[in-house]
Amino acid sequence: MKWSLNELTKKKLIEFDEKLDLTENLKARSEEILDATVAEVVGQIAYDKGLYLLDYQLSITLTLPSSRTLKPVEYPLSVIVNEIFASLDELKKFENIDETDFIIPLEKDLIFLDESVADNILLEIPLQILAENEKNSKDLPQGKFWSVLTEEEYKKQKEEKIEEKKSPFSGLDGLFD
Template identity: 40%
Template sequence: MKWALSELNKFRGSQVDFLETIDLSASLKKREPSIIDISPIKVNGFLEVDEIGYYAHMTIETILTVPSSRSLEPVELPLNLLIDEEYMTPKQYDALKDVSDDEKSLIIILEKDLIDLTEAIEDFILLNLPLQVLTEEEKQSTELPKGDFWQVVSEDDIKVEQETEAASTIDPRLAKLSDFFKEDE
């Protein structure tokens, strides 16, 4: 998934379509050790070439195997990602006018005369790893794991416990004030 700029410039004013299957499992496992396995990645997209720069649009599909957040059991996660990247040479970037700094920050400046889309694919996969991964059984179960002297509790349970605790306890220094507004009987 690498193209030399001299090769791409032959397609100026048009686009280069591609449909490939690539294997990035070794490099992804090296960058993120929690990845157990990743199937070959199907990449479908195009590179548009014009005077301004190089625009890449692609969709990727793969199945990622990562450990469950609770039990560390392997879980297969299908990933379908849409990737849009804009590349420019330093000369093209310096020639930009009427472009805001926010838009400029999204542009990737090429350090070599080469566009390598595998780097973008790897980055997008790693950025889209979910924080919480559960097996089907864990998703269906309402019971959270617990042991002899510990248990996992949800944030909702903690909030309810804190609210009931706050409502039932009165600060001893302010206990006499609770009688202040009582009507005389």
């Protein structure tokens, strides 16, 4: 779905309730996304004194790899989005706007809902994704010569190495490297 700036300046307010299939777009833009449901987007776009205000709530379920096991995990996502757009000409007039307001410059005379939704989905992907059984489990993955450590185990291991270096022979450490 897209809106022309002329249409928005005439109507002043347009409400929408859309279902967007962005699966292929999201998968192309992020290797982390294995699959996605149809995004449900409900909101409005309004024109006010040279600014285009896009407000909506988006709901989608992403299938992402687990941070521990790489097994697919369904991750429900619900986000409220508020964006402000302005044409390049209008943007020059708003130099006195507060620095906390972020205005997105429009290079074309169109605003695309799918681009906004896809961008905001990608911004909301968390760094750590765990399946329900992984959240409650203390067992971490391990292999023949490796294992995953918790932060506490890592700190403890580091402290033990520092204590080992306090031995009388620690001065010889690295002599034959």
